[in-house]
Amino acid sequence: MLTELEQKVIRGLQRDLPVTARPFQEVAQELGLSEAELTVIIRRLMDQGYIRRFGATIRHRLSGFQANAMVAWSVPADQIEQVGTLMAACREVTHCYERQTSDTWPYNLYTMIHGKTQAECEDIAQSLAAAAGIRDYVLLFSDAELKKTTMRYFQE
Amino acid sequence: MTTQPNAQLDDVDKAILNLIQSSFPITPRPYAAVGEKVGLAEDEVVARVQRLVRDGVIRRIGANFNSRRLGYTSTLCAAEVPEEQIDRFIAVVNQYPGVTHNYLRRHRLNVWFTLIAENTERLAAILEEMQTQSGIAKIYSFPANRIFKIQVDFAL
Numbered sequence: 001m002l003t004e005l006e007q008k009v010i011r012g013l014q015r016d017l018p019v020t021a022r023p024f025q026e027v028a029q030e031l032g033l034s035e036a037e038l039t040v041i042i043r044r045l046m047d048q049g050y051i052r053r054f055g056a057t058i059r060h061r062l063s064g065f066q067a068n069a070m071v072a073w074s075v076p077a078d079q080i081e082q083v084g085t086l087m088a089a090c091r092e093v094t095h096c097y098e099r100q101t102s103d104t105w106p107y108n109l110y111t112m113i114h115g116k117t118q119a120e121c122e123d124i125a126q127s128l129a130a131a132a133g134i135r136d137y138v139l140l141f142s143d144a145e146l147k148k149t150t151m152r153y154f155q156e
Numbered sequence: 157m158t159t160q161p162n163a164q165l166d167d168v169d170k171a172i173l174n175l176i177q178s179s180f181p182i183t184p185r186p187y188a189a190v191g192e193k194v195g196l197a198e199d200e201v202v203a204r205v206q207r208l209v210r211d212g213v214i215r216r217i218g219a220n221f222n223s224r225r226l227g228y229t230s231t232l233c234a235a236e237v238p239e240e241q242i243d244r245f246i247a248v249v250n251q252y253p254g255v256t257h258n259y260l261r262r263h264r265l266n267v268w269f270t271l272i273a274e275n276t277e278r279l280a281a282i283l284e285e286m287q288t289q290s291g292i293a294k295i296y297s298f299p300a301n302r303i304f305k306i307q308v309d310f311a312l
Contacts, residue, residue, distance in 0.1 A: 002226075010226070013219040019206045021198055022184055023217075035184045042182050042219070052222045055180035056205075057215040058173060058310055070261070070268070080302075088305035096304035099232060102296055105265075110232070110298075140261040140268065147250045147258035150216070151272045153226055155253075 002050070007154045009033075009041045010050070014152050067141075068114045069121040071128075072107035074136035080109065083132045087111050092124050107138065165213065168194055170312040172204055176217070178309045220308065223272050229279055230272040231299040234265040235292050242267070248290040252282060265296070 002010070012031045017023045028038040045051045075083045080098055087109070088096040095112040111128070115121040118141060125139055165173070171194045181189040187205065188198040196204075208214045223230050237245045242260070249255055249269055258269035273279035283295050 010219075010221065015218070016216045017218045019202060019209055019217065021187060021202055023186065024182075024184060039182045039184065045219075046182070049222055049225050051219045052306070053178070053220045053308060054182065054218070055178060056173065056176040056217045057220070057308065058177060058312075059212060059215050084302070084304040093305060094307045097232075097300045098302040098304065099298040099300050101298070105234075105296060105298070138263065140263050140265075142259040142261050144260040145258075146246050146260060146267075147255060147269070149253075149256050150218075151221065151223060151228075151256050152253055153221060153223075153228065 006041060006045065006050075009038065009045070011152075011154050013042070013051075014150065066116055067118045067121050068112060069118070069125065070140040070142075071111045071113055071125050072138050072140065073109040073111070073129075073132075073134050074106045075109045075132075075134055077108075079132075083134060084109060086132055087128055090124075090128060093128075106136070165312065168196065169204060169208065169213075172201060173208065173213070173312050176205070180217070228272050228274060229276050229299070230270060231279060231297045232268065233271055233283070234268045234296045234298070235294065236265050237267050237292055241290070241292065245290045245292055248286055252286075254279075254282065271297075 008031055012027050015027075018026050020026065022035065024038050025035045028035045031038065042051065042054065046054060073083070084096055084098055087093050092113050092115060093111045094114055095110070097110045098108060099110055101108050113121050113124050115124055122139065125137065129135065129137060172190060175190050175193060180186060183189055185198065187201040191198050191201045194201070205214070209217075235245065245267060246258070249267070250258060252271070254272040255269050256272060258267070260266060261268050271279060271282065273282055283297060287293060287295055
């Protein structure tokens with residue numbers, strides 16, 4: 001369970017860190033904490049898995065991976081463990097989730113694939129399909145980013 | 157924000173980015189620690205990071221939380237939205253702070269977004285509201301059963 005202080009720190013960390021020599025000082029002041037207290041709590045939240053990662057988020061387009069595709073796969077239930085593990089091990093796959101399906105949507109495994117071009121994403125999907133022995137899949141290329149933001153937790 | 161697909165990143169920029177993506181120092185003077193590793197003074201590192209933010213190479217610097225660990229629930233949603241109703245649908249969906257990513261994708265199911273909520277009841281209620289307000293009768297929800305991989309760092 002999170003203490004009230006930890007929840008307060010989580011709220012305080014939902015803004016972007018200022019790029020200054022002492023970025024934690026500004027956040028600590030807002031929270032009425034010392035810099036040292038704040039950094040100790042942040043490290044604890046990281047150790048306990050509440051914070052998955054702390055640091056800079058780079059725009060993909062600038063990392064040389066200009067194209068991305070979400071690929072939805074229909075994987076037999078008894079192969080999901082093996083196929084999910086195989087795809088997750090691929091360097092070009094950044095996200096791999098097993099998800100629930102619906103009557104008209106049989107796809108139960110999702111991967112985000114990053115490549116230099118759309119054609120490269122298609123090639124990667126094809127190799128993954130061959131390696132995993134999965135024939136039923138759809139590539140979902142994005143035409144527009146409609147929203148990208150970070151969640152605000154514990155807002156009253 | 158406009159980003160330059162071929163932003164000029166020198167080796168020092170890349171070294172800094174690699175460090176602050178995956179191991180941002182949680183210490184009072186993080187950029188001094190980064191500077192020691194890349195052979196620059198603290199103020200030079202700060203100036204470079206400020207430039208990288210200004211140029212749009214860095215999207216943000218801060219904490220990325222594990223929503224599940226924080227007790228929240230999340231799902232991937234999709235809908236088939238006729239062209240002439242897209243603007244309205246997006247306006248309805250994007251007003252919820254729990255919608256953190258939303259993309260137009262090339263498929264019959266053409267709008268895909270992620271939704272985070274305090275609990276499953278609230279999540280179901282939000283989906284109901286979205287359907288009522290937008291007039292799109294069916295929003296699919298594909299919650300994750302299992303996460304095989306989340307990799308948000310890009311080695312530069």
